[in-house]
Amino acid sequence: MTKHCYFFGGGKAEGNASLKNLLGGKGAGLAEMASIGLPVPAGFTITTEVCDLFYKNQRKYPDGLREEVAENIAKLEKTVGKRFGDPADPLLVSVRSGAPISMPGMMETILNLGLNDSSVEGLAKKTGNRRFAMDAYRRFITMYGSTGMGIPREDFDEAFDEIKEAHTRKRLGVPVGTKINDTDVDEKELALLVAKYKEIYKKAIGADFPQDPVVQLWGAVDAVFGSWMADKAVTYRRVENIKGIVGTAVNVQQMVFGNMGEKSGTGVCFTRDPNSGENLFYGDYLINAQGEDVVAGIRTPMKLSEFDKVDPAAYKQLCEVRATLEKHYKDMQDLEFTVEEGKLYMLQCRTGKRLPRASFRMAVDMVKEGLITKEDAILRIKDKDIEGVFYPIIDPAQKDELKKSYLVRGREALAAAGESVILVRKETSPEDVGGMHAAQGILTATGGKTSHAAVVARGWGKCCIVGCEKMDVDYEKGCFKVGEKIVKKGDSLTLNGSTGEVFVGGFKLIKPEPSEEFQTLLKWADEIRRLRIRTNADTPYDARKAVELGAEGIGLCRTEHMFFDTEERRLAIQEMIVADNVEQRIAALDKLLPFQRDDFAGIFKAMDGFPVTIRLIDPPLHEFVPHVEDKQRQLADKIGVPFEKIKLRVEQLHEANPMLGHRGCRLAITYPEILDMQVRAIIEAACICSKAGVKVHPEIMIPLTIDKKELQILEQRTRKVADAVIAKEGVKLPYMVGTMIEVPRAALLADQIAEVAEFFSFGTNDLTQMTMGISRDDAGKFLPDYVDEKKTGIFVHDPFQSLDQVGVGMLVKMGIEKGRSTRKDLKIGICGEHGGDLLSVIFCHKVGMNYVSCSPYRVPIARLAAAQAVIQEKRA
Template sequence: MQKVITLKDLCLVTKTAPMAADIHGGRAKCLQRLIRLDMPVPTTVAISFDAVRAIAAGQGADIPQILRHFEETPLLSVRPSSMDPDWGGPGAMLNIGLNDAKHAELCQSLGEDVATRLYMRHIQSFAVEVARLDPEEFYLPDHPSQDALKAMLATYESEMDAEFPQDAGEQLSEVLRSMARAWEGTTARLLRQAKGAPADAGLGLVVQEMALALGAGVSGSGVVQFVDGTTGCKQVIGRFVPQAAPTASLRDSKNAEFLSRDKRGPSLEEQAPEAYQKLIEYGELVRTRLREEMEIKFVVRDGALSILDGIRLPRSSRAAVRIAVDLAETGVIAKEEAVMRVKPAALSELLHRQVDSSAKRDFLVRGIAASPGAASGRLVFSGSEAQASAARGEACVLVRRETTPEDIRGMHASAAVVTLRGGVTSHAAVIGRGIGLPCIVGAADLDVDERKRCIKVPDGRSFSAGDMVTVDGTTGQLLAGETAMLEAALDDGFQTLLSWADEVRDIGIRANADTPADAQTARNFAAEGIGLCRTEHMFFDGDRIDLMREMIFAETSEGRAAVLERLLPLQRSDFTELFRIMQGQPVCIRLFDPPLHEFLPVGKAGMRELAELLDVPLAQVTARVDDLSEYNPMLGMRGVRLGITVPEIYEMQARAIFEATVAINAEAEAVVPEIMIPLVSAMREVELVQSRVDSVAAAVHAETGVEFDYRLGVMVETPRAALRAADIAEHAAFLSFGTNDLTQMTYGLSRDDAGKFMSDYVNQHVYAEDPFHTLDLEGVGELLQLGAERGRQGRPDVTLSICGEHGGDTNAIAFCRAQKFDYVSCSPFRVPVARLSAAQLAIEDKKDPR
């Protein structure tokens, strides 16, 4: 049954008209607000979402009810009015109602050339946009004439088998039908869904009396902004085009003039000072009364000003922060509202360099956007090449099939990283986010020939080592050449906004930091401590990996202890520096986790080098590598299992932690280190490690005579640990859920291989989202909830947190707040995002305490 279009669906926009953005669209509602501020807005009729849907379905619009609000022979415009202007919509149609009679009338008032050009442009727009005729047939000549006009009308009649409509109502009816159908088309639906609009998003239309920008005096169209949309700084920006219709291309017009006085050319302020002053007043009025920075479209005719439209100022992430803070600091909005106005993703953009949105992109291949930011550099294919490039002072992009812990030094030396394999929690992705390195993973369409040191992209082009490329880790695009960038922007507005966020959030935010550099970044971003320090990453720096390899080849416990004795001062120095940087804030140190085979070379060349280093036969090295290999190393001899079977490693690390604690306590505020046991699945594992750690603590106390405290806890990353959390918590001061491995084990899904098919799973709705990117609140979340409840049963005061890559995700933070977790921990560069997300969740809860 077709909907009947009623008078409510065709609403004259007045101060008191019953209108709403979710019925008539944002543009219509904004026009009503401008009218309420007594601005000179031309007569406007708003058509509701429901009416537009009915028109698209074939029902005719009630044209007489619309036209009754305008003069007898009107000139009208129609513009789209959706809920969100970012969702797009059909283009505006102008000068509806222009016909032979109106053309003759305009010839008298405006002159034949101007009137004829106006009429021909209208015929062209109507033929192409409404009648869907071939644009080539309706070319607009440089010098319109009566003969050219007659020829264009004849072409229309020939193509349509009907004369160009002379009735304003008929023109308007066809325009409304065309725009309504365009919105409901499949292509339009897909485009707006890609921008985040719901599939059934409605479109309103506004029919407005044309304010002609043509006249004898100062006349023209313009657009004005009162704040720079890129920087957020106060500035009158815009253009005024004399004797020009109001179009979207005003800024690009060759005839455009300045608004404010400018040495470079004429301005509206000089030619029509009263109209200019009114614009300035209107800008301040909308800012204070509508509590927003707006972009205003206007027309001046013979010096008189008309306001056609007002929209929320399009803005960059940098400008969004500055505008929100400025509105709050000047009392226009509250601090909490300023916090709510900035999207967390906007902060992520500010923390990193980004590809300039206006820059030309030479696209090569797309992968998974694993770590945001952008960088350009010359292609390299190994960690050693990256280090050599950095030593020469040359930026480089490291391309690998997949990275391993052995590549960490190369990653630190690179400007960006690209891998063919992996997902959002693969090694490259985690390290990239941790150190703020732009990273693309899972670029499976990229063909890498490591022997020839070149890549081949899908369009057939090849790039060799040394060629310049750009990595856009925000979008997952690899680009050819060096692309224009926008620098990171951590200004006072950024810091102010986050300080307001900290005033209202109710959950702690820590950082995952593995090195002193990571810890300093965490401090700079105001993290409330370190929630996860992965100590194994420290063993890949410098000569440490050689010591680790020597320890692996030791035959006895004494031999291993002797090698670890040489690592002890290096570990102690690491922890001392971490404690010093964090200045008394908590530091949670995860004991050694990865399987030992990760420290051994893979290729023959590397094995020969190791044999030479250790002065042993190559066969012995090969045999040891084979002995340590596992079918599934992520489920094998790693974490606490290694700590129990090779206890010397954990004993050395515990000693290093306690000796660093003693050293720092002598020079600064006392620290209470948190020692975390990884991959626990049974209470007895905790008991065994606890007894060894306690004995080391007693020994250090006896040797130094210094009292110190520490906390021992567990990283819950196996389903069994979550289920047995009550037993485990009896021996653990804290339970920190490692959601990366917990997701992997819950799903029985390799996080490094999932990228090969995850997009198909998400597209076919097997999973709502990639569970390694967005925390699975149903499955993994239930384990978290059970683990938290049972952990509190075993120890009511147990500290609860998550420290996986989900820690900075808004949904995960919301879940942790609901479960009364104490804090979340995430990569240092996600700390500001997490602080803002947590604050917004707390503010929303205040509004709706349910």
């Protein structure tokens, strides 16, 4: 029979870190820590396979699970010397989720399970601390009621506030307006609160709060498995692009208590600073609290460095655990711990989320420390880490204006500066996940560096400032106050995630320079990869920027983009479009020639020594003419033709389906003089640069080819024009002529097309559209439903973001094989958006491409992915 539960405790464990997919990150971490002798409360893990079966069988558990759980509860009782449901000395447990990939706060946790009206008295007597027992019971009812039964958490919070106002404030003589903490409420008031909570539960559910611990346990297990498909969890997986895992595990573990008094507490820490990457112990500690208090950010905790002064012995032991675990896992770890009456317990160990800049610092430092290899470091970096390195920061040139606009400083800050929509909350909860993702920045009044807001924002590379305790948030009025200053919904704010400062107003943001560690790691990647990395660039500025970021050529220069740079250029192309005959078209094109030639010369100079692939005009001509009458009349006046002629020409150019219409090489077949002008401009620019000492490698690319003969006609015309210019200039100038493979027919006939083409460049944007029959411009209406795992899960990834390897990818693979069967030295690349997608680049390596081309700021991602492909291949 399949094993569904794995026990850990007493220095032994049935699982280990290698079973992460089966036990989830938390369960595997607990098992591993237990097996290496760290102080871990005993428990067991119900596997992710059970979650998978739970959903496949209409929320029914597999046969034998209940008996297996009962056996593990008995084993837990024997290990800890307490009985589940014992009215005198009860075994209490936590029930917590744990997916194979960390999803902080997105699924459910229930603490103190096993308490009832009898055992709470036994717990009070056994510990000699009735306040602690009542506090544990009220927490349990809150979590079980809200998490397990769906009662709004606000109902419990409001009741707590009423008790504080009606009893605690009066007893302590606290002035109105001064905050009362949870720890100020005494045991009698907590007993009143427990009674009130049970009333709320009965009113909402129609039954008394369950007193049988076994009933409680299965209610909690149901809740945790049920939370796997909760909206917030599904949203988080979509945002994080988490795919291929079947569900969450459930961890049932003996409770240890951080809320037993001043010698107890709970904390969350990171073995290195997740913001900077420095090798510094980093975290929060909250006295007399349970773990949810730290993560929820309801109270602002003390810094981990202050914990040393509060309990030096426990802090010293925690530092030893830190060293042990980082050496064991060879990566920065995110730890949860509890101190119960001075005794340290470890509750979680997982790879810690970190900011992009910290990822590079840690990876490079760990190589230097001998913890990991260069290959390990390269595999550890994700594409979003590279994107995050270029998140904007506030331009420091504005320091005087910033001083005048300063509003408040938060206790902790992470990520870079951010504008646009900013989510402002007293504290965040997992329910805010949708708003947090939509927001550019997050600002909270309470919480510490390990609160939910900080952990999730760090994982997303978002700007987040927490613990602005001078901030008074009023949800009803849609504003917050800092002293006398009021900031309303819709006002502009700028957050500086580097310093924690908040400013009123919007400020100029700039892209930061990459760190030394960033450069070092990508240099290592360059030493390993085999794929060449080019860029898609239409201007000398983009070309220079791409070279700075590691580009080794241009894989796509779109000539039509240059037509829009100035009005003079626009008018020349529009004059060509409305021309009545070849002579008029050539006259208009002659006006464009010097502009194109200058543009190409600028790009060749920027790419000195690197190949430059220039695509001849691709879009249909209707994109270059105005479609509004006022604009048409203005054009008629400027180029001196009747308005009616412009209007008629625009109507003639209209197409029902322009993506499949008169565009690409079809334009060159109909209007070969356009090809003549562009080829002449390219080769003249190349000759000029070559004479000036620039190393030029032009590659002329003919788009939208569907047939060998079609390409042959245009290739011959291209060479005739090019060779004439070269002969006239007296320059030795090698050049290549190739084509884009972006129509399925071209991939199918690639062997024939390769008889003419010297290179292929797969235009995967259009190839995806034509293969799948999906318009990229219209896909937003339905494609999200295809990717949404809760609705259909038809696609794992959006095929316009990550290449559809099983469909479009097969055409690509076929095109490469057929093309090289004819021309063995055929140069092959990709120039669609997929050229900067990590998974797509790895695919391009596997199918034997020579290069990938992407936008300038995605060049580092392609460099990384190309190296990862080699390492994965070597380790397979």
